[in-house]
Amino acid sequence: MLLSQEQKEAFQGTNSGTASANDLISLKINGSRLMASLHHSCEFGKAHSYGSHETETGMARLALSNADKAVRQWFVQExxxxxxxxxxxxxxxxxxxxPGKNSTxxxxxxxxxxxxxxTGGRYDGILGVVAGxxxxxxxYENDYQSEGSIxxxxxxxxxxxxxxxxxxxxGVWSGHIPLDLAWNCLEITPSQDGNRYTMKEELERIGFLGVTPASYESQPIAAHFELHIEQGPVLEHERRKIGVVSGGQAYKWFEVSIKGRDSHAGSTPMEARKDSVLAAAKMIVESNKIAKAHSGLITTGLVETEPGSINTxxxxxxxxLDMRHHxxxxxxxxEDECLTTFRRIAAEDSEAGVLVEWxxxxxxxxVTFHHDCISVIESAAEDALVDLPKTANDGKLWKHMVSGAGHDSFHTSRRCPTGMIFTPTREGLSHTPSEYCSPEDCALGAQVLLGAVLRYDKFRMERGMLA
Amino acid sequence: MLLSQEQKEAFQGTNSGTASANDLISLKINGSRLMASLHHSCEFGKAHSYGSHETETGMARLALSNADKAVRQWFVQExxxxxxxxxxxxxxxxxxxxPGKNSTxxxxxxxxxxxxxxTGGRYDGILGVVAGxxxxxxxYENDYQSEGSIxxxxxxxxxxxxxxxxxxxxGVWSGHIPLDLAWNCLEITPSQDGNRYTMKEELERIGFLGVTPASYESQPIAAHFELHIEQGPVLEHERRKIGVVSGGQAYKWFEVSIKGRDSHAGSTPMEARKDSVLAAAKMIVESNKIAKAHSGLITTGLVETEPGSINTxxxxxxxxLDMRHHxxxxxxxxEDECLTTFRRIAAEDSEAGVLVEWxxxxxxxxVTFHHDCISVIESAAEDALVDLPKTANDGKLWKHMVSGAGHDSFHTSRRCPTGMIFTPTREGLSHTPSEYCSPEDCALGAQVLLGAVLRYDKFRMERGMLA
Incomplete structure (x- = not known):
């Protein structure tokens, strides 16, 4: 998208140049092997069965849990x-x-x-790593020597x-989030022993606290490509196969604390209360109205009450609060309207008043992704989709999209050319056990990933970026 | 209250009869000893310090916890x-x-x-037991021989x-709640080891699972008197000292479950969601409006979300829901209006719809307490308050009240004559660490309790109820 004619010609040159086009087209990922590998990896942390087939389960593989440790060990071995x-x-x-021919x-x-x-599914994130x-x-099986390392x-x-x-x-790698902040981040709900552990403690416990600095300077990346399920209904609805992601929504997360007063539910008149639940409920209702009025998204996924007693x-x-807009x-x-409204509710519309912390x-x-990455993904998609029936109304099996969800690619895009590939997602459902992308669509996505990466490998060689 | 002239004369007879009035008046509880005993008992489970004095803490003595076990052992020993x-x-x-003269x-x-x-205080419930x-x-110290057992x-x-x-x-004792239901009742939040235990398991663990049937038939009570803090602002506000409780509010408790769908916060359009939090927030806001419109009370003290993730x-x-009305x-x-409104919100006002379970x-x-109990409390209050400055506008230091909170006396009133005595509560605050009733007011309450119990003891002897 948004390429100059010169750039387009450069890419066409890349695609049909000396070493490339036929080689690239002849390499095919193995779809069956891809799915076997994906479902094998999902043995670590599988949960929430929703059907009779053994792969009809979701996942509960929280970061740095024992299941995450196990799948990491499997990944390293593979x-x-x-x-x-x-x-x-x-x-x-x-x-x-x-390593590539040039491994430095x-x-x-x-x-x-x-x-x-x-209560996650088998595709969000997992597909991208396993397809990689x-x-x-x-x-490896084709003894393919890439120009640079991949x-x-x-x-x-x-x-x-x-x-x-x-x-x-x-985020730490990109320099956007300080290491100490990340290391000291406490898990949001306590572990089974009742304690809350930090990321650093849990990294150490599972044996994955490395010594290499988490930084784009210590561990530079030439370009970052991420294959991911769409997590929305658009591709399925429009009967397309690939989303070429041009960028992502802006988003912010907040924790809002409402401080009221605990008092007896039977003997405290309504007008004498400082009822934090009632104030929070009003804020949640109003924040949804505000987001809708701006054609944005807002979500409250977690609510906690203290002391949490029926009659107090x-x-x-x-x-x-998770709020998003493109x-x-x-x-x-x-954000401004929510804050103003919450303060009004806290002061004027919550009986004897509550305090709100934000x-x-x-x-x-x-985020806007890099035109070079977008371009090689477009070319790879054209190749991968060329022989498929043209199911979409306009005949086009891929389209440019904006990502609704946040991804690691948002952070990498600050430090290296980055692009993303979307695959269709059944009913647009994600972050739920029955999240699903068909084996055919997973394979198509992996094929586009392969094509994009090899195109970029040639491209940077031809542009002298490996010198 | 509501006594016939004949009944009133009977009580006056009791108060000024042969064996009674002087004896009764001469017995005085020891206020310092009462408070020392109360604060000693609060060493078991004290929590939530709010001031510099050692007794300026609240309590966290959940039923059948280790702290509850310890205070029970102390109570038995005393x-x-x-x-x-x-x-x-x-x-x-x-x-x-x-045992009394008649101990059968x-x-x-x-x-x-x-x-x-x-996050409770030092008076709710505790005052009634320790005053007893x-x-x-x-x-005991006066070698007082009561007619019947007390x-x-x-x-x-x-x-x-x-x-x-x-x-x-x-409730089990009164036959209102089945024993099995109570025994199998699970704690509302898991114990520190992550498991949820039943009442029976915890009774057994702390050594207080007795063999005597929990029943008014196996363990009959002639009359039940309960001293309790008011837990509301009325006595303090009106500068009175004692509430003579005529009965209690009706109340019901509910757990409402809203079933929606977990989906990605960034890629699921608002109109495609089944957002259980948003539906619940609307229900909480509306339920408050309904209760107010009927001059009743409603409280949501506990909210839980699953899976409880920021971006899902x-x-x-x-x-x-705790709902009350007199x-x-x-x-x-x-109740009816809440249920109707919740169903409407679930079906029509929550995006793609949610299910509501209730x-x-x-x-x-x-509840209406027994006129005999109310009458002896009135007489005891008159005696105990006779020499105090008349602080209330109308000069009356006690008044009839309806209890806002639920009490064990509600259940006993089904099976035996029952009455309750209220003491002032600072700022009407209860179920909070800084809950407070002054030592003077605690002592007055205990004195009224003593007077009421001894009057009733004489009364039942004179009425031939000990035969």
Whole structure:
């Protein structure tokens, strides 16, 4: 998208140049092997069965849990068997790199994450990492010598479901999030022993606290490609196969604490209460109206009450806010209006008044991906989709899209050319056990990933970027 | 209140009869000893310091916790040192009975509870039990021979804060709640080891699972008197000292479960969501409006979300409802309107729709206490207050009141004459660490309790109820 004619010609040259087009087209990922590998990896942390088939379960593989430890060990073993060199950084990010002809320049990385939501599915993040391994397997079995090195990275705690900073470890890598903040981030709900552990404690416990600095300077990346399920209904609805992602929504996360007073539910008149639950409920209702009025998104996924007793008004209610918009300016408007409205509710519309505290947990501006990455993905998609029936109304099997969800690629895009590929998602459902992308669509996505990475490998050689 | 002239004369006869009036008036409880005993008992489970003085803390003595076990052992030891016989029933209710001249007739019992809210205070329930002990100490040190037996009962899990059935154990005693239901009641939040235990398991663990059937038939009570803090602002505001409780509000408890769908917060359009949190928030806001419109009370003290993740809509939200009214008919109206409104919100006003489940946890109709008990409390209050400055506008230091909170006395009133005495509560605050009743007011309450119990003891002898 948005390429000059000169740039387009350069890419066409890349695609049909001396060493490339036929080689690239002849390499095919193995779809059956890809799915076998994906479902094998999901044995670690599978949960929430929803059907009779053994793969009809969701996942509960929270970051740095025992299940996450197990799948990380599996990932390292798989990558080593393909001749990769493994580097683990201070955030437990695992970089598996297969050397190219030039093995000193920074690698092209295919990155995503192996952690899941507590009631997550088998594709979000997992598909991107496992497809990266499948690309490396395809190169390995074909003895393919890439120009530069190519690898796969598993980013730690992308979901932010256990440690409440989303894409925290790519954020540290990019320099956007301080290491200490990430290391000291406490899990959002206590562990089974009743304690809350930090990311650093849990990295150490599972043996993935590396010594390499988590930084784009220590561990540079030439370009970052991420294959991911769309997590929305658009591709399925429009009967397309691939989304070429041009960028992502701006989003912010907040924790809102309402401090009221605990008092007896039977003997405290309504007008004498400082009822934190009632105030929070009003805020949640109003915040939804505000987001809708701006055509944005807002979500409260977590509510906690203290002391949490039936016949006592809660002294404290905490809730989270996830707000998103594809325009930074509109996100700022949603945030401002929520804050103003919450203060009004706290002061005027909650009986005897409550206090409201408002803490930002994450902030990411809208993202635009790199035209070079977008271009090689477009070319790879054209190739991969060329022989398929043209199911979409306009006949086009891929389209440009804006990502609704946050991804590690948002952080990498600050430090290296980055692009993303979307695959269809059944009913648009994600972050739920029955999340699904068909084997055919997973294979198509992996094929586009392969094509994009190899095109970029040629491209940077031809542009002298490996010198 | 509501006594016939004949009844009033009967009581006047009691008060000025042969054996009674002077004896009764000469007995005085020891206020310092009462407070020392109360604060000593609060060493077990004290928590939530709010000031510099050692007694400026609240309590966290959840039913059948280790702290509750310790205070129960202390209570048994104290009562035994006053010559009491101890009976522990199947619900862990502890009956400590000091024999009277006639020790075969059922005892008059002074009852309340030693368990507290998780962020409770030092007076709710505790004052009633400890004042009962102080009454027995006063009889003991004066070698007072009562006509019938007199005792103190500690009812298990009155608060319903840990095991979510309020006044569950007096409810089993009265035959209102089945034993199995109570025994199998699970604690509302898991124990530190992550498991949820039943009442029976915890009774057994702390050594208070007795063999005596928990029943008014096996353990009959002649009359039940409960001293309790008001837990509301009325007495303090009107500068009165004693509330003579004529009865209690009707109340019901519910757990409401909203089933939606977990989906990604960034890629699921607002109109495609089944957002259980948003639906619950709307229901909480509306339920408050409904209760207010009927001059009733409603409280949501506990909200839980699953899976509880920042960037995933919650598939399930559970919340509690505590609704109260002094008229059974109005409580029924509040309940009906809430249910209708919740169903409408679930179906029409929550995006793509959610399911609502509605489970009743407790139901207690409005209660009217026994005129004999009310009458002896009135007489005892008149005596105890006679020499105090008349601070109230109308000069009257006691008044009839309706209890806003639920109490074990509501259950006992089904099976024996019952009455309650209220003391002032600072700022009307209860179920909070800084809950407070002054030493002078505690002593006045205990003095009224003593006077009421001894009057009733004479009364039943003179009426031939000990034959």
């Amino acid at each position: 990558a080593e068997s393909l001749g990769c060199k493994i580097t683990i950084d201070q955030m437990g990010n695992i970089f598996a790199v297969r 320049a920074p690698p092209i990385m295919m990155g995503s994450h192996l952690d899941t939501q507590p 391994l499948e690309v490396l397997r395809t190169l 690898g796969v990275v598993n980013w730690t705690n992308e979901e932010g479901a256990r440690f409440p900073i989303i894409t925290v470890s790519s 008004t809660a002294c404290t209610t905490r809730f989270t 325009l930074d300016s509109e996100l700022a408007n949603i 803490q930002q947990l994450a902030a990411n501006p809208a | 009562a035994e040192s006053l010559g009491c016989k101890i009976t522990i029933d199947q619900m862990g209710n502890i009956f400590a009975v000091r 007739a059922p005892p008059i019992m002074m009852g309340s509870h030693l368990d507290t809210q998780p 002990l102080e009454v027995l100490r006063t009889l 005792g103190v009962v500690n009812w298990t899990n009155e608060e319903g804060a840990r095991f979510p059935i309020i006044t569950v154990s007096s 809509t919650a598939c399930t939200t559970r919340f509690t 008229l059974d008919s109005e409580l029924a109206n509040i 489970q009743q946890l407790a139901a207690n109709p409005a």
